[in-house]
Amino acid sequence: MKRNVYLNMKSIEAARQIMFDQFPGADESGAEDIDSVDALGRILAEPAVAALSAPNYHAAAMDGIALDAKLSFGASDDEPKILVSGKDAFWINTGHVMPEGTNAVIMIEHLNVIDSVKNGSSNGSSIEINSPAFPWQNVRKMGEDIVATELIFPRGHKITSYSLGALIAGGVFRVSVKKKPKVLIIPTGSELKSWQYANDNGLKPGDVIDSNSWVLGALCVEYGASFESHAIIHDEIEIIMDAVREATLSSYDMVFIIGGSSAGSKDYAKPVIDSLGEVFVHGVTMMPGKPLLFGKVNEKPVFGIPGYPVSAVVAFEQFAGPLLLKMHGLNPAAKQRETIDVVPARKIASKLGVEEFLRVKIGSVDGRFMASQLPRGAGSITTLTEADGIIRIPPHVEGIAEKEIVKAELIRPLAAIEDTVVITGSHDNTLDLLADQICRTRPGVTISSSHVGSMGGLMAIRKKTCHVAGSHLLDPEDGSYNISYIKKYLPGERVWLVNLVMREQGLIVAGGNPEKIKGLDDLKKKELVFINRQGGAGTRVLLDYKLKELGMTPADIRGYENEEYTHMSVAVAVLSGRADAGMGIYAAAKALSLDFIPVFTESYDLVIPDRFFHTEKIQVLLETIKTNDFKKRVGELGGYGTETTGEAILLES
Numbered sequence: 001m002k003r004n005v006y007l008n009m010k011s012i013e014a015a016r017q018i019m020f021d022q023f024p025g026a027d028e029s030g031a032e033d034i035d036s037v038d039a040l041g042r043i044l045a046e047p048a049v050a051a052l053s054a055p056n057y058h059a060a061a062m063d064g065i066a067l068d069a070k071l072s073f074g075a076s077d078d079e080p081k082i083l084v085s086g087k088d089a090f091w092i093n094t095g096h097v098m099p100e101g102t103n104a105v106i107m108i109e110h111l112n113v114i115d116s117v118k119n120g121s122s123n124g125s126s127i128e129i130n131s132p133a134f135p136w137q138n139v140r141k142m143g144e145d146i147v148a149t150e151l152i153f154p155r156g157h158k159i160t161s162y163s164l165g166a167l168i169a170g171g172v173f174r175v176s177v178k179k180k181p182k183v184l185i186i187p188t189g190s191e192l193k194s195w196q197y198a199n200d201n202g203l204k205p206g207d208v209i210d211s212n213s214w215v216l217g218a219l220c221v222e223y224g225a226s227f228e229s230h231a232i233i234h235d236e237i238e239i240i241m242d243a244v245r246e247a248t249l250s251s252y253d254m255v256f257i258i259g260g261s262s263a264g265s266k267d268y269a270k271p272v273i274d275s276l277g278e279v280f281v282h283g284v285t286m287m288p289g290k291p292l293l294f295g296k297v298n299e300k301p302v303f304g305i306p307g308y309p310v311s312a313v314v315a316f317e318q319f320a321g322p323l324l325l326k327m328h329g330l331n332p333a334a335k336q337r338e339t340i341d342v343v344p345a346r347k348i349a350s351k352l353g354v355e356e357f358l359r360v361k362i363g364s365v366d367g368r369f370m371a372s373q374l375p376r377g378a379g380s381i382t383t384l385t386e387a388d389g390i391i392r393i394p395p396h397v398e399g400i401a402e403k404e405i406v407k408a409e410l411i412r413p414l415a416a417i418e419d420t421v422v423i424t425g426s427h428d429n430t431l432d433l434l435a436d437q438i439c440r441t442r443p444g445v446t447i448s449s450s451h452v453g454s455m456g457g458l459m460a461i462r463k464k465t466c467h468v469a470g471s472h473l474l475d476p477e478d479g480s481y482n483i484s485y486i487k488k489y490l491p492g493e494r495v496w497l498v499n500l501v502m503r504e505q506g507l508i509v510a511g512g513n514p515e516k517i518k519g520l521d522d523l524k525k526k527e528l529v530f531i532n533r534q535g536g537a538g539t540r541v542l543l544d545y546k547l548k549e550l551g552m553t554p555a556d557i558r559g560y561e562n563e564e565y566t567h568m569s570v571a572v573a574v575l576s577g578r579a580d581a582g583m584g585i586y587a588a589a590k591a592l593s594l595d596f597i598p599v600f601t602e603s604y605d606l607v608i609p610d611r612f613f614h615t616e617k618i619q620v621l622l623e624t625i626k627t628n629d630f631k632k633r634v635g636e637l638g639g640y641g642t643e644t645t646g647e648a649i650l651l652e653s
């Protein structure tokens with residue numbers, strides 16, 4: 001099988017130019033007539049002209065009396081005027097037709113009814129007024145809002161919820177709108193399974209759930225198009241070819257082939273488009289999304305969308321999406337996101353020659369928007385779901401220095417970013433629980449946490465890039481937690497130390513504990529293999545402290561020098577049989593159904609600078625951790641104590 005090579009990578013701008021040039025008439029797609037009430041989000045193909053006026057009569061705008069304003073002229077406190085109800089003045093309610101001969105309304109609050117109950121409409125009641133009315137006061141004149149025959153909206157207007165009100169009030173009950181472009185999405189790949197299949201059968205190694213069809217379908221809808229999904233097609237070129245041929249000959253306006261766009265031996269998108277039509281672009285200098293393919297078959301645009309989920313999204317948002325907008329009669333830039341100035345929390349490297357779409361979390365700390373980079377992997381959809389924004393690094397730029405101000409496109413609203421508590425440091429599952437629980441205390445307040453270890457958290461406080469650090473640093477000198485580290489690394493900072501939980505650290509061993517391990521002492525047995533954590537990890541510091549207490553040395557333990565970087569990878573080492581025991585937290589053992597032998601209870605604390613401590617969102621966070629609900633849920637996780645949860649001390653170092 002011949003492999004594809006990207007002979008001619010194009011810049012985003014050049015590739016887009018080719019795309020729009022190839023479909024100059026894209027915006028001349030047809031129109032259809034529909035009921036106005038069904039037209040939300042649609043684009044007017046013809047102007048909407050009012051058939052009725054609104055209001056279509058002179059209407060009282062207030063409750064009171066209607067009169068000819070002339071009768072009230074000259075009225076004052078000293079010389080009030082008396083009107084006779086039924087003759088000079090007529091009781092009227094808001095919205096009612098103004099009686100013949102009247103042109104003003106005086107509000108009921110400004111009337112003094114002399115010889116009858118207020119609101120009564122009996123003839124002969126006298127009403128005193130002590131200020132004049134001016135003509136048309138408190139009257140909504142006929143056509144005040146909309147005049148029949150006037151233009152309500154020009155063609156190209158996108159119908160909003162407000163627009164529906166104007167159309168219906170103006171008597172426009174049917175509208176001519178642009179037809180929605182219709183997309184056929186074809187997922188390809190022998191590894192792909194539908195979610196329904198996964199639901200019924202589970203997944204085997206090598207199976208991948210087709211999630212892209214759903215993401216791209218939803219994006220089509222967001223961009224005003226409709227879509228249908230083809231059944232998954234295995235890596236068989238003839239079948240993919242048939243599907244594309246058939247789609248381009250039927251009513252679809254655009255076709256996506258997902259997957260198989262790059263250089264693999266089973267990557268068929270290019271040969272398919274090539275043999276049915278013409279390929280214009282294969283390869284764009286952007287990342288993710290580099291292998292994007294674009295061509296024409298039977299006069300219809302066909303895209304080869306890269307299979308990695310983030311690549312697929314970028315390919316859509318940079319190419320297929322803007323073309324859909326144009327087909328729908330909209331400006332292709334209509335979906336451009338707002339940008340803000342952000343400061344990277346650390347320097348960011350970037351590859352020369354490609355435009356990188358870097359997903360970042362953004363936090364508002366000390367009046368600056370700090371951006372922390374999320375993992376770059378195009379295979380991780382969570383790098384988009386976790387992101388607050390996207391920093392685009394142009395092809396000629398090699399990276400961004402720490403604290404260099406750059407633009408970020410916003411994915412989440414700014415107000416939500418302002419309401420986010422940024423927590424950096426050691427990870428613990430109770431932080432996830434807190435993130436879920438906090439919106440019960442105050443909807444809108446959210447937590448964004450990144451995991452860089454306890455020391456990383458303290459450094460983030462020092463660099464002013466977070467509000468809260470999660471930390472469990474044991475001082476082996478005296479067995480205290482965090483305090484001596486704060487004194488050493490945050491000199492001059494007033495910080496609060498708040499206990500989140502007490503957490504059990506222990507030995508993670510195989511299910512059923514076949515080696516009958518009871519504690520650290522047992523690790524002296526030469527037939528047992530240990531798996532350690534990396535130097536500097538809180539858990540490693542703890543192990544060394546306990547070993548010293550027990551009078552043991554590293555030489556006593558086989559495997560002491562083998563290191564892993566997370567609790568979970570220690571648990572995986574035990575599960576795979578590579579080690580008999582490792583130190584870690586209960587949650588990691590539980591996640592893989594391993595056994596756990598408690599060794600020590602440590603303090604997992606939140607470090608919060610005093611200048612943030614009294615802010616509303618931090619108070620909401622503190623309130624949340626003190627709730628019984630939160631403590632109960634922590635208890636249910638197992639391996640935690642909450643007796644001291646929420647206890648806070650102020651440290652001035």
Ligand SMILES: Nc1nc2c(c(=O)[nH]1)N[C@H]1C(S)=C(S)[C@@H](COP(=O)(O)OP(=O)(O)OC[C@H]3O[C@@H](n4cnc5c(N)ncnc54)[C@H](O)[C@@H]3O)O[C@H]1N2
Pocket residue numbers: 187188189191192208209210211212213258259260261262263264267288289290291305306307308309311378
């Ligand atoms: N030798 C090279 N290999 C690759 C290159 C390259 O330049 N040279 N480019 C890489 C880049 S960049 C990308 S992006 C990917 C895109 O490859 P394909 O479009 O050919 O996609 P597949 O290989 O079919 O799939 C990649 C990945 O995505 C999963 N996938 C596919 N379809 C779906 C779907 N509908 N829903 C969810 N996930 C899907 C698929 O299982 C793979 O894991 O190529 C690199 N390779």
Ligand code: MOO
Pocket residue numbers: 286287288289290291306308311378379
């Ligand atoms: O360009 Mo690929 O799209 O990096 O993942």
